[in-house]
Amino acid sequence: MTEAPRTARAPWSIRRRVVLGVVALVAVVGILIGTVSVFALRQNLLQRLDSQVQEVMRFVTSGPGGGSVPGGSDNLRSGLVIVVDVDGADPxxxxxxxxxxxxxxxDEQIEQALAAPKNQVSTITIPGLGTYRMEVHRxxxxxxxxGMSTSEVDTTTWTLVGIFALVTAGAxxxxxxxxxxxxxxxxxPLGRVTETAARVTELQLASGDVAIPERVPTAEADPRTEVGQVGAAINRMLGHVESALVARQHSEEKVRRFVADASHELRTPLASIRGYxxxxxxxxxxxxxxxxxSLDRIESExxxxxxxxxDLLELARLDEGQGLVFGEVELVRIVTDAVGDAYAAAPDHDWEVVAPExxxxxxGDQARLHQVVVNLLxxxxxxxxxxxxxxVTLAEAGDDVVLTVADxxxxxxxxxxPILFERFARGDTSRSRATGSTGLGLAIVAAVVDAHHGEIRVESRPGDTRFTVRLPRRRVLAD
Incomplete structure (x- = not known):
């Protein structure tokens, strides 16, 4: 029989551990003090009771004139038991x-009393009377x-136990x-450190932000305290991360500059090769x-x-935020024209447009948005x-416009x-090369949509693939 997997227990927070630890410590101390106090008091009361038993025993065994009843005959202690077994007479x-x-x-009570150990005070139970401290002397x-009843000692003991229980509960x-x-x-202070870390996680470090202005406050970064050590370590880590991001940005800028320069310089010789x-x-x-x-291959290549x-030059411009010319763009006409061109280029496909009037x-930028539709088609x-x-479907969604290309x-x-919108991502390299694909079409689509502060996503399964582009109706200004 397969054993069911055990559910992992939720970890305890520091606050919960500290509170439960303090409560447990106080409980242990309270129980220890109460136990010792009750035990000491009970022993003291029993010793006093034993002294009274021994004193009465001396009076009983001294015979007439040999002693006096402690406190006088009219003040005999409640619960006092005296048993005398004289030789030759009934006890x-x-x-x-x-x-x-x-x-x-x-007779049963007398027999139980006389059965107690000789010449020492011990605790016995007498039927019908309860517990007694009893001494038997020949x-x-x-x-x-x-013997004397321990009822008062027991009552005092349990009263003290109750008092300690209430005091411990209050404590x-x-x-x-x-x-x-x-x-x-x-x-x-640890909460402020956590807040700083949470604010850092909200920074768009993957999309170009290199400055990390957030730091743990100086009061929470004092290495002389435990929380301060954590805060100081986080500040050092943020400093290292910021340095790495700056280095990354410089490296990316060099790569972009190289790609842009190389693309620009290659345009002329490529045009010459094609022309010749x-x-x-x-x-x-x-x-x-x-x-x-050979000439046909040279021209096609x-x-x-x-x-x-x-395409590389286009991406370089988009990375630098250059070349965007914003204006009113009529999307229905753009989609209709792009689908018409697609039908002319690929009449073997069934093309359909679903758009409002x-x-x-x-x-946005009309040329770039037209490029988005063309690349998706x-x-x-x-x-x-x-x-x-x-x-191809166009629809309004509140303040946004949604463009969907489904097949x-x-x-x-x-x-x-997951990597579909990355540069040079290809599902079939050989086929893409044969059909003239550069592997940059969807990367350009994603870059243009991002430049318009929109979003693009893809959902695909056999028989249903959908590229969905959401664009704001009005231009979003950067902070």
Whole structure:
């Protein structure tokens, strides 16, 4: 039989541990003090009771004129038992409930009293009377037994136990309240350290922020205290992270600058290569077949490299926030024109537009938004077989406009979806190369959408792939 997995117990907070620790310590101390005090008091009371038993025993065994009843015959202690067993006579016993004549004991009670250890005070239970401290002493003419009830000692003991229980309960309550208050004050600096860490987690460190202005306050970063050591360590860590982010930014800026410069410089020689290839093919003299094939490859590769260079240059501009010209953009017309161009380029697909009546405008860069639609349509065409239905939907959603490009193709590999909008991400490298893809189309889409403060996401399964772009109707100004 398989054993059910155990549920992990929730960890205790420091405050809870401190409060429970203090309460447990006070409880242990209170119980220890109460136990010792009650035990000491009971022993003291029993010793006094034993002294009274021994004193009465001396009076009983001294015979007539040999002693006097302690306190006088009219002040006999309540619960006093005296048993006398004279040789040659039946034993007799009396229990006193106060001043005056006592009550005779039964034979069973007398027998139990005389059964106590000789010549020492011990505790016995007499039927019908309760617990007694009893001493049995043999005299010259018989045996005498004297005992006193422990009821008053027991009552005093249990009263003291109750008092200690109430005092301990009150002390536990005060200790709990005090521990909560003290931990709240003691952990307040740690709370400020946590708040600082929480504010740092809200910074957009992955999207370009390199300055980390948040630091643990100096009062909570004093290394002479435990919380201060944590605060100081966090401040050092934030300093190291900020230095690493600055270094990362400088490195990325160098890479972007290199890509932009290289792309810009490559445009002219690539245009020359393409031009000379076209010019050579137009020569009147007949060229060998191999030469014509080579020129065709040179021209096609130059076109592909030019597209790659243009895409890299476009990304570099978007990374630097350059080239965006904001204005009123009518999306219905852009989508309609882009779908018309896609149908002309790929009539083997079923293209459909679902959009409200124009105008449906947003504030953005018209050329870049047109590029977003074109790239999404090209992606749907490039990675789906003939006969695939591609539906482009425009809809209003409050202050946003939602653009959806859906197809019923084979879908996107789940392993590829998390990196789909990264640069040079390709599901099928060989096919993408054959169809002229640079692996940058969706990266440009994501960069343009991000520059418009929108968002893009993809949901894909076999038979249903959806790219959803959400754009704000009005331009979002940076803080």
């Amino acid at each position: 007799a016993g009396v229990v006193y409930d106060g001043p005056g004549p006592g009550t005779a004991l039964t 005299a010259s003419n018989g045996v005498a037994a004297v 536990l309550l005060l200790a709990a309240l005090g521990a909560v208050a003290l931990t709240r004050v003691a952990l307040r 290839a076209e010019l050579t093919r137009r020569i009147d003299d007949d060229l060998p077949v191999d030469a014509i094939r 130059s076109i592909r490299m030019t597209a790659l260079v243009e 124009p105008p449906l405008t947003v504030e 090209a992606n749907a065409h490039r990675h789906t077989p003939e006969g695939t239905a591609v539906t 019923d193709g084979p879908g996107i590999d789940p392993e590829l979806q």
